[in-house]
Amino acid sequence: MTARTCTALGLCALSLGACGSGGGETATTRSAVETPQALPKLPPGWRPVVNQSEGFAFGLPPGWQVRETSSGTSLLRTLDRRIAVSISADRTDQALNQPLGDYATGVAKSLGGLSRINILGSRGLRDRYSAVEVRASGFGKGGIKEQAVLVGLRRDHLATFVVASLRRAGVPGVLYGAQVTRIVKTLRSRPIE
Numbered sequence: 001m002t003a004r005t006c007t008a009l010g011l012c013a014l015s016l017g018a019c020g021s022g023g024g025e026t027a028t029t030r031s032a033v034e035t036p037q038a039l040p041k042l043p044p045g046w047r048p049v050v051n052q053s054e055g056f057a058f059g060l061p062p063g064w065q066v067r068e069t070s071s072g073t074s075l076l077r078t079l080d081r082r083i084a085v086s087i088s089a090d091r092t093d094q095a096l097n098q099p100l101g102d103y104a105t106g107v108a109k110s111l112g113g114l115s116r117i118n119i120l121g122s123r124g125l126r127d128r129y130s131a132v133e134v135r136a137s138g139f140g141k142g143g144i145k146e147q148a149v150l151v152g153l154r155r156d157h158l159a160t161f162v163v164a165s166l167r168r169a170g171v172p173g174v175l176y177g178a179q180v181t182r183i184v185k186t187l188r189s190r191p192i193e
Helices: 003-017 093-097 100-109 177-186
Strands: 047-051 056-060 064-068 074-078 083-090 115-125 130-139 145-155 159-168
Touching: 056 074, 056 083, 056 177, 083 093, 083 177, 093 159, 100 115, 100 130, 100 145, 100 159, 145 177, 159 177
Parallel strands: none
Antiparallel strands: 047 056, 064 074, 074 083, 083 159, 115 130, 130 145, 145 159
């Protein structure tokens, strides 16, 4: 197993451990009813992906692959494997009540597969949902420096989502940055099935 694969698996573990799970064991006391939100019009060549177990949908760019992990997290990869993106949902009271910036920063600080994590900054984003971006760096297996960008999104009092992208520091952020941003913009909440 390569160091990159280990880091990607750590990213998946993060999504389960730090962000909770969209289904089954969520401990919530909310009474709001979640309704599905339609995906926006996708760019040419993009395809819709629905994660029924976590309760969300998003657009996938051409040349990207997606699989659902055993925890329900969606793991997206480019064919050249230069970037990994995980998308997870958390509907627990803790995720819904904690300030979104604190939640996203906490997730960044606990990135699986990375050591010596340094939070580089955070900022609010304009999005359909409340959104915060947190940038971090750390070291993967073999001492390889990695860059992470996490976007925490919250739909009302229904769900908190984390879109976490991880790339080697030597891979320019502009290489896939626009596609990752567009993936975030297409993310839509839906009830867990």
